Amino acid sequence: DSGVTQTPKHLITATGQRVTLRCSPRSGDLSVYWYQQSLDQGLQFLIQYYNGEERAKGNILERFSAQQFPDLHSELNLSSLELGDSALYFCASSAGPSRPLHFGNGTRLTVT
Amino acid sequence: GNSVTQMEGPVTLSEEAFLTINCTYTATGYPSLFWYVQYPGEGLQLLLKATKADDKGSNKGFEATYRKETTSFHLEKGSVQVSDSAVYFCALRGRDDKIIFGKGTRLHILP
Numbered sequence: 567d568s569g570v571t572q573t574p575k576h577l578i579t580a581t582g583q584r585v586t587l588r589c590s591p592r593s594g595d596l597s598v599y600w601y602q603q604s605l606d607q608g609l610q611f612l613i614q615y616y617n618g619e620e621r622a623k624g625n626i627l628e629r630f631s632a633q634q635f636p637d638l639h640s641e642l643n644l645s646s647l648e649l650g651d652s653a654l655y656f657c658a659s660s661a662g663p664s665r666p667l668h669f670g671n672g673t674r675l676t677v678t
Numbered sequence: 679g680n681s682v683t684q685m686e687g688p689v690t691l692s693e694e695a696f697l698t699i700n701c702t703y704t705a706t707g708y709p710s711l712f713w714y715v716q717y718p719g720e721g722l723q724l725l726l727k728a729t730k731a732d733d734k735g736s737n738k739g740f741e742a743t744y745r746k747e748t749t750s751f752h753l754e755k756g757s758v759q760v761s762d763s764a765v766y767f768c769a770l771r772g773r774d775d776k777i778i779f780g781k782g783t784r785l786h787i788l789p
Contacts (some may be wrong), residue, residue: 662727671720
């Protein structure tokens with residue numbers, strides 16, 4: 567058990583809808599990372615937060631947004647969903663720079 | 679920008695065979711390098727890491743050496759087991775603290 571909790575485990579929704587994925591980092595970890603894993607693109611870095619502030623941005627679409635709250639949990643919001651957004655979304659946390667990432671078990675999103 | 683390239687799978691080996699999964703990287707400065715493993719239905723787990731040139735990371739019989747001259751971090755294991763079947767990801771962490779992953783290599787070990 568990595569200590570990182572992601573909910574829900576599975577999500578099925580229709581095109582055009584909006585969903586929110588939730589992540590609780592390991593106790594004491596200040597950094598949260600979001601990744602998208604799809605078969606053809608591998609593991610794509612989306613965004614990183616550190617202690618509530620956005621720290622780095624990757625290949626995140628404008629339809630996607632995220633935030634980290636004062637209690638350090640994070641939410642990833644995906645809107646105007648398209649079929650191509652179907653993927654596994656992972657959250658990871660770390661204690662800080664140069665410290666390893668600890669991954670949650672992911673949320674599998676299926677857009678129909 | 680930084681990037682990681684690893685050999686495409688799937689890789690299929692018999693139990694007790696020698697394993698090599700190749701990984702090369704492109705980065706400015708001196709990144710930290712990692713191997714992560716993903717078992718079915720789970721998130722990624724850190725397998726081993728190396729933070730500077732010539733460092734050797736090792737864990738559970740797996741090893742990888744940070745080779746700056748060849749910009750490589752190949753994963754090796756002398757004798758694989760069926761339980762090693764998983765997807766393996768090479769990754770680097772640059773100065774900007776972004777962690778970039780390779781596309782993953784699926785490993786099948788046959789009994």
